[in-house]
Amino acid sequence: MPTAHKHILASLFCSCVSVALVLGQVQSGPNRASGASKSPNAVATANAEAGPWFKARKVADRVWCIDDHGSDNIYLVEGKKKALLIDTGLGVARLNDFVKTLTRLPVTVVNTHGHPDHAGGNYQFKSAFAHPLEFAAIRNTSTAESRKRVAENMIRGATADMVSIEEAVAMPAAELLPLTDGQMFDLGGRKIEVIETPGHTPGEIVLLDSANRIVFTGDNDNALVWLFLPTCTPLEVYLRSLKKLQQRDGEFDTILPGHGLPLPNSFIGEQVNCVEGILNGTCKGDPYKSFAGEALVCRYKSAAVAFDPNNLHVKK
Ligand SMILES: [Zn+2]
Secondary structure: OOOHHHHHHHHHOOOOHHHHHOOOOOOOOOOOOOOOOOOOOHHHOOOOOOOOOEEEEEEEEEEEEEEEOOOOOEEEOOOOOEEEEEEOOOOEHHHHHHOOOOOOOOEEEEEOOOHHHOOOOOOHOOOOOOOOHHHHHHHHOHHHHHHHHHHHOOOOOOOOOEHHHHHHHHHOEEEEOOOOOOOEOOOOEEEEEEOOOOOOOOOOOEEEHHOEEEEEEOOOOOOOEEEEEOOOHHHHHHHHHHHHHOOOOOOOOOEHHEEEEEEEOOOHHHHHHHHHHHOOOOOOOEEEOOOOOEEEEEEEOOEEEOOHHHOOOOOO
16 A cells, blocks of 8 residues: 555544455455455555446345445435435545435435544535534544545545545535434434444444344444544443344344445344453453554454453443
C-alpha cells in the first residue's frame, strides 16, 4: 500500500474503524469479506480498477448490499413507502445517485456507528439518524478538512461516479438526528427496529427486520471485530450487547454485517463464546498487529475478536 494511503487511513481511522476489514488485512474463518478478501490492499487497488465504484447485489427480499468498492457494505432496504439506507460508506463516490438507480422511494439514512467507512458519505444526504454517542465521531469525519483529506488521497484514478475534491469539500454536512433503543423505522409494510449494542463503538446499533428475519449489524458482528481501539467499550460491555442480541436470535436467520458476507444467526453464540473465553482467562490471546495499534486476538470457531487486555472490565 502506498505510504500516503497508510497515513490518510491511519489519521482517518485512528479514532477509529475496522481498518483491518476495510483494508482486507485480516480475516479469519469461513466467512471472509467478499470485497476485503479479494485484495490485501482493497482501497489502494480500488482506485486502479476500472468500472463503477459501487456494485449492488440483492441479498434478501427488497434488500440490496451495496459494495463500497471492496471497503465496506452499505445496505438499502425498501418498504412500500420509504427506503432505509444503512450506512453511507467512505463518501468517495456518488452514493446518492447510485441509490436512485435502485429505488424511487424517499430514502432515510441511518448510521450503525460513526466511523468514516460507515458515515463518510453522509454529506450527500440532508440528514442521517445515528446514536447521539456517535455524533462527535460523525462530525469529525464530516469536517471540510477531513473530507479534503479523503478526497486528496483516495479520489484518484477516478471512476466516472466518483466525487470531485471540490464537490466533496463544498457539500454541507448532513443534519444528525438522534435515535434510541427500540425505535422503529416504519418503511410502509416493513418495520426496522433499532437495538443499542455498544461495543465496537459506544453508540453502535444493530437494525432488526424481524418480519424478514434479518439483522444489520455494522461492525459489532463481523468475522473479526476490533475491540481494542481507544474508543471501544470495555469487553464486558460488548459481551452484554452480544447476549442482548442473542436473546433475539429467534427473530433472525441471517446477519448482514458491515464488512464481509452474510453470517448465520448461530454466529452470535460463537462470538459470545469467544468473548467469554477472554474474560474468564481461557483464551490468553495471540499477538495482533495493525497500523491502528497492537492488540491480542482470540478466536472461537468462525468468530474472532481483537481486544485490549487493559480494557476488559468497566472501571469503577
Ligand atoms: Zn467501525
